[in-house]
Structures are given as C-alpha cells and as structure tokens.
Amino acid sequence: MKPKAIRGMNDILPDVSGTWRYLEQVVQGIVQSYGYDEIRLPILEFTELFQRSIGEVTDIVEKEMYTFEDRNGESLTMRPEATASVVRAGITNGLLHNQRQKLWTLGPMFRYEKPQKGRYRQFHQLNVEALGYTGPDVDAELILMSARMWRELGISKIGLELNSLGTGDARHRYRETLVEYFSSVKSQLDQDSIRRLERNPLRILDSKNPEMQAIIDAAPVMLDYLDAESADHFEELRALLDAAGIDYTLNPRLVRGLDYYNRTVFEWVTDALGSQGAVCSGGRYDGLVEKLGGRPTPAVGWAMGIERFVALFAACGGEAPASDADVYLVAVGEGTLERAFGLAETLRDTIAGIRVEVNLGGGSFKSQMKRANNSNAEFALVLGEQEMVEERIGIKPLRTREEQYSVGLDELATTLADKLG
Numbered sequence: 001m002k003p004k005a006i007r008g009m010n011d012i013l014p015d016v017s018g019t020w021r022y023l024e025q026v027v028q029g030i031v032q033s034y035g036y037d038e039i040r041l042p043i044l045e046f047t048e049l050f051q052r053s054i055g056e057v058t059d060i061v062e063k064e065m066y067t068f069e070d071r072n073g074e075s076l077t078m079r080p081e082a083t084a085s086v087v088r089a090g091i092t093n094g095l096l097h098n099q100r101q102k103l104w105t106l107g108p109m110f111r112y113e114k115p116q117k118g119r120y121r122q123f124h125q126l127n128v129e130a131l132g133y134t135g136p137d138v139d140a141e142l143i144l145m146s147a148r149m150w151r152e153l154g155i156s157k158i159g160l161e162l163n164s165l166g167t168g169d170a171r172h173r174y175r176e177t178l179v180e181y182f183s184s185v186k187s188q189l190d191q192d193s194i195r196r197l198e199r200n201p202l203r204i205l206d207s208k209n210p211e212m213q214a215i216i217d218a219a220p221v222m223l224d225y226l227d228a229e230s231a232d233h234f235e236e237l238r239a240l241l242d243a244a245g246i247d248y249t250l251n252p253r254l255v256r257g258l259d260y261y262n263r264t265v266f267e268w269v270t271d272a273l274g275s276q277g278a279v280c281s282g283g284r285y286d287g288l289v290e291k292l293g294g295r296p297t298p299a300v301g302w303a304m305g306i307e308r309f310v311a312l313f314a315a316c317g318g319e320a321p322a323s324d325a326d327v328y329l330v331a332v333g334e335g336t337l338e339r340a341f342g343l344a345e346t347l348r349d350t351i352a353g354i355r356v357e358v359n360l361g362g363g364s365f366k367s368q369m370k371r372a373n374n375s376n377a378e379f380a381l382v383l384g385e386q387e388m389v390e391e392r393i394g395i396k397p398l399r400t401r402e403e404q405y406s407v408g409l410d411e412l413a414t415t416l417a418d419k420l421g
Helices: 014-033 047-054 059-064 083-092 136-153 168-184 191-199 201-206 210-217 228-243 306-315 336-350 365-374 385-390 409-419
Strands: 044-046 066-069 075-078 101-110 122-131 159-164 262-269 278-284 299-305 327-332 356-358 379-384 392-397 405-408
Touching: 014 101, 014 122, 014 136, 014 306, 044 047, 044 083, 047 059, 047 075, 047 083, 083 101, 083 122, 083 299, 122 136, 122 306, 136 228, 136 262, 136 278, 136 299, 159 228, 168 191, 168 201, 191 201, 201 210, 228 262, 278 306, 299 306, 327 336, 327 365, 336 356, 336 379, 336 385, 336 409, 365 379, 379 385, 379 409, 385 392, 392 409, 405 409
Parallel strands: 327 356, 327 379
Antiparallel strands: 044 075, 066 075, 101 122, 122 299, 159 262, 262 278, 278 299, 379 392, 392 405
16 A cells, blocks of 8 residues: 555645745845844644643644653643744743844644645744844834845735734733623624633634624724833834835734734735735734743744745745756766766866756666756766767757857866856
8 A cells, every 4th residue: 555645744846845945045044134043943842831832722722733642651742833942942041041032943833723725734934033122123123024025035915914912911901891892792602702702802803704703893902902001112113114114004803823922913914825814924922931931031023834935926926946957967988977977076066056967877878868958957068988088078058059069178167157157
C-alpha cells in the first residue's frame, strides 16, 4: 500500500518552493532592515504555556491543539502559534530584564481544524515581535514594515483594519456591558456564543457565523469604552500612520482570536482569497510576559501565514525570479566528466551566485543537449575529448539563435561572468 500524507499537512513541491524561498528572503531582508534579529524556537512546548497565554476559552485551546503525554507523563503541545514561545524563550533565557528585544521567527505551526484553501493543519508563519517598548511608535513601525512588504512585492489587493482593545480595566467595563447586551438577546445566540457569554464575551464579536452578524453589529463598541491612556495611545498611533501615508479602516469589531491582546490590534485583509481574508495580523500584548511569570514587559508584534502570503502574491500577478541553472555542462568522451566536475567547482568558486548543473548519468551528445535545453539554462557548456586536448570549451546559447563558439578554459569564468551580467 502506498504511503499517504496526513490530511491537512502538505508537501511543498519544487514547482512552488522557489516562490516560497523568494518571498521568505524578501521579507526577512525587510524585517532585518528594521533592526530585528532572528530567534529559532522548538516546535514542542509544555501545554500549560498555551493554556495560560492563548486562553482556555478559545477554539485553539479547546479544539485545535495537538496535545499528548510524553513518556514522563508531561503534557506537551505542538505549537499552534509562536508569540507565546517567543515570550517563554525571552523569560527562560534572560532576554527581557532591563532589555529591549526586536525579534523575528519563521516556522511551522499546528492546529487540528478542518483543512481548506489557505488553512491547513500544518501551516507556516512568520512572527515579528518587539518586547520592552511602550509607545505607539513601535506599533507604527511594525505596521510600516508590513506595508513595505506589500509595496516591494507589488501586492495591491490588501487593506489595513485597525482597532484598540484598551487596558484590562477598560476591557472589564466593556465586558460587563457586552454580557448585559448579549444576555438580552440570548435566545438568538448560537451555541458557541452562549458558551462564551459568561467566560469570554469578547470572543462572540469574532464569530464567523453569518446568522450572528446582525446581533454583533448592534453590540456596544469597544472604542467608546477606552480609558484615557489607551485613547491617547491610539490617537498617537493613528497620527503616525496618517503622517506616513498609510491608509486604514477603523474596525471596532476586530478583537483577534487570542486572549492576550490589549490596546492596538490590526489586520491586513484581502478579498482576493475568498473567505480566508486575514493575511497578516497583530497587536499589543503588554500583560503576557508577566502572566507567564516574567517581569512586567510591554510587547507588540504581528504574524503572517506564509501559505496565504504565497497565494496572495500569485493572485496579484507576482512571479518569483527563475531558479533554473545558468549553465548546463555537457561532457562527452573519456575523462571529460572528471574535468567537468572540476570546471563546475571553479565556476562556483569564481562567479558569485552562479547556478551550474553538470550532466549526470552519461548519455550521447544528443541526449545531453536535450537535457540542457530542458534545464532552462542560458548556456550549454560543451566539453569533449578534442576540447580537452585544446584546453578549450564550447559555449552554446540556448535561449537565442546565436551560434556555438569556443573559448579557452582559462577565459571561461570571465566570459560567463560578462554574459550573465
């Protein structure tokens, strides 16, 4: 019986992996240009980390986590998101006390949910986090950074939604108001909303049930209940975005799916991917470090799903640069393969970034040239016994009608460097 892949855990095949690599390299370059450093995190964490950080009354913790007991009876979970792991790493490695950290991380996450386009059980996510910064200036920087990604990659079908959730005290007052409102229409709520009503009523605002939307639209608005400090923070953030020319829409129903957010929350959304509209989401989580046992530390960040990012890039007409070989080395005759390997290594040593493919598996001159054409290389390098005697090599342009010509082996690297620009 043939082996099967696990449902919702997909292979990323060579025909798309080049696009993934290109987008990841562009984004990592942008993130690092803002002074953010990479941190690499384990896939497994103690389950308690996510229960305490994400919140036990969330779909992620209640329904979606891959959790199991190891041989010591410890409950472990494959990470469903990365922010909690970043905070845990900061605490356990002493990165946060009297320090400020600007970090990014990239890798697979895991959630047991119904697989659909752009939403998988193993998915990949880029997180950018700033810890130890209090003001709205870092919130603005993170949004400006994400806006730069769209510009540099020509992604236009996307817009920014913005909201503030205030402080814990403001949210508590708002929570009481929501409980009162939703209790008055309890007979119209779905089962998920009834379950959330007493324990986490803000999550009702995040409901995707179309039958709930009219009720949610009539609910009180968080922005009307902000404390003065949060209102000032939000006003300053908006002023910074306005000054930078960043367009956004205020969305008072934007609460984010994780319990640790406070004050600024935002999402970059698109209508180009069907129902999966959110591409990049984030906000402040000023209480999370303390909640997980660290000293009080303000923090803000965002996360972007790479699968949706790749799909949006394609939907906007984006194409990654070709990753085909620059030259394909054809070797025909006794002793030519050994010399071809040496030449290929010399070219890689001499010309930065050149992609050299050597013909493997032998074959006639005709069959090797056919492989050279199929490789999409710019040039075939032809090395036969006569060329070896003469210390020369043939250069055959494969993408133009130019005739084959030969150069001395000592001129090859210089000639190719000039040809490849």
